[in-house]
Amino acid sequence: MTNRPPTEEAVSEKQAEEIEAARRQALGRLLLLARENFFKRIEQATADMFSASSLRTSGTLLPFIDVKGSRTTEVARRLGVTKQAVGRSIKILLDEGLVEFVSDPDDGRAFLIRYTPAGIKRLSQTHEAIRRVEQELDRELGTDRMCVVRDVLFEMAYGRPSRAASSQEVQSKRSTSGKRKSRGS
Template sequence: MSHRTANLPQLFAESRRWFEDALFASMEAAGEQPVTSTQASVFALLDDEGTTVSELARRIGVTRQTAHQVVHALIGMHLLEQVPDPGSARRILIRTTAEGRRVHERAQATIAVIESVLAERIGAAAVEALRQTLTADWGEPPLIAAP
């Protein structure tokens, strides 16, 4: 990572990229299908019983059309499936397949190992402090008038 005079959002982005690079390369080396960052984020945002494409789009922060494309690519990879919503005949839910759950569990185990490598490199106390800082309640985002 390059730590020139980067601001915190840039450092967060570089750190996320470091984790994703390690995760995606490790998963591909283990023989898993390659996925994009957006495709990977879908798994963390799905409810166990399924989630609509519209709700996924809101959670990811993309348009419904983009979410639809991402979901259908993952359906084509046999990682997600569409099922009728038992609460509404007009809605379709997206949920993981058995293969999708297997891949997601493998990714979670891989992330745990990557976190342990980070702890070896920067220290377990630093990783724990980082985790506590990132999970602290930061409150609502402030509305700041530029000087």
């Protein structure tokens, strides 16, 4: 690294404030920060079950593996990374006994990455923690608002409105189990 003379200020104070204000409202950043907050809550909820690093690896990869198994190339495509990058994370999950490779019944030359019984148990434990975190958010933000968040995110993620597991059904189930319907209730 060479020593260079300092350059003039790249941005004025006013420009910096405008840029920061725009960044605080940028949808992509909001989604990333919300995901990070959600993940920290799940880490806290599962701290007694598995380590944060193990949860990070499995939490990054497991949501992209179908319950019946997925090809590594498909998992990489879903994550938006290379097959090699997925391979490194899969090795960690293989070493932990959470996934295994099995022959693809549709193509004998290919393999699927599939959950082991321990992987299914981890998935179930994680989903139970997610359910608890969602209940906390229901209490904090109100069930009505959480239903809107879920519906909008579902449509953004899948390109269609939610149907079978609609937020109204989720709200109905939660309200019948003694949960608050909205923040004002």
